[in-house]
Amino acid sequence: MMSDRLGYLLKHVLALLTDEQAKALAPYGLNGRDLAVLSAVVAGEPLSQLEVASRLRVDRTSIGDLLDSLEERGLVERRRSPEDRRRNVVVLTAKGESTFEEAERVRLQVEREFLASLPDADRFREDLQLLLGE
Amino acid sequence: MMSDRLGYLLKHVLALLTDEQAKALAPYGLNGRDLAVLSAVVAGEPLSQLEVASRLRVDRTSIGDLLDSLEERGLVERRRSPEDRRRNVVVLTAKGESTFEEAERVRLQVEREFLASLPDADRFREDLQLLLGE
């Protein structure tokens, strides 16, 4: 059976979640990926692009376009760091913060519904964290 | 934390598994996707391309190139169905069968090692099946 194969299961579970998140976040003009970028920026002290990329575990060449798109929509700003002018410090705008808070609530609700069929959703999430070593 | 986000977790767990499977299957000239196609073909009666695509839950336009590549390597054959000449019936060659059996053993071993850190690997797999409704 195809559904015994771990790769098949992970791939299609991820595709399902991605679809449902995209639908639920569409009113905010965001997808799950955009929202993850915002969440990396929102937490704690200002980060350089490289640090944002590292948190998301994506390549530094991928993060530029994502930030361009968020910046065009007025959700983040990039400022040259005064201490090290090579670094672009990324911060949320006021609009970015309020959009993040609303969209993040929606995302949490989507996750709850997505995992509702499981006997123990927290345990499932812990399993995934264990596999990633996080 | 990024590792609370379900999308992040699923994406990177899948990426890890994909990498490890690719490494382990490289000696057979296969990746996990090729092997999944072979597994869809091997089970039971001969299938049309459309049925193979349906089992894998991929689009029918994606399966053609995959089968081309497997056919070039002599692992599968496509034959016009005599009953319905629109249909391409896909079957494993002898080489395809033996390659499948060896590579499938390797894949199962990769999965076992991949899930070794979990307290209950079967339960994790069942959770994924529940989420897919399978």
Added chain:
DNA sequence: TATTGTTATACTCTATAACTATA
């Protein structure tokens, strides 16, 4: 008219390499 398979095309995501500006 509908279905199977193919082809052309495009979009997303990712990765590599070369470039610039700064350190």
Added chain:
DNA sequence: TATAGTTATAGAGTATAACAATA
């Protein structure tokens, strides 16, 4: 010399639409 960011490019993987052959 090394680092942060950008740009160009290419490779997967996927999806849509149009087409030919067949039913």
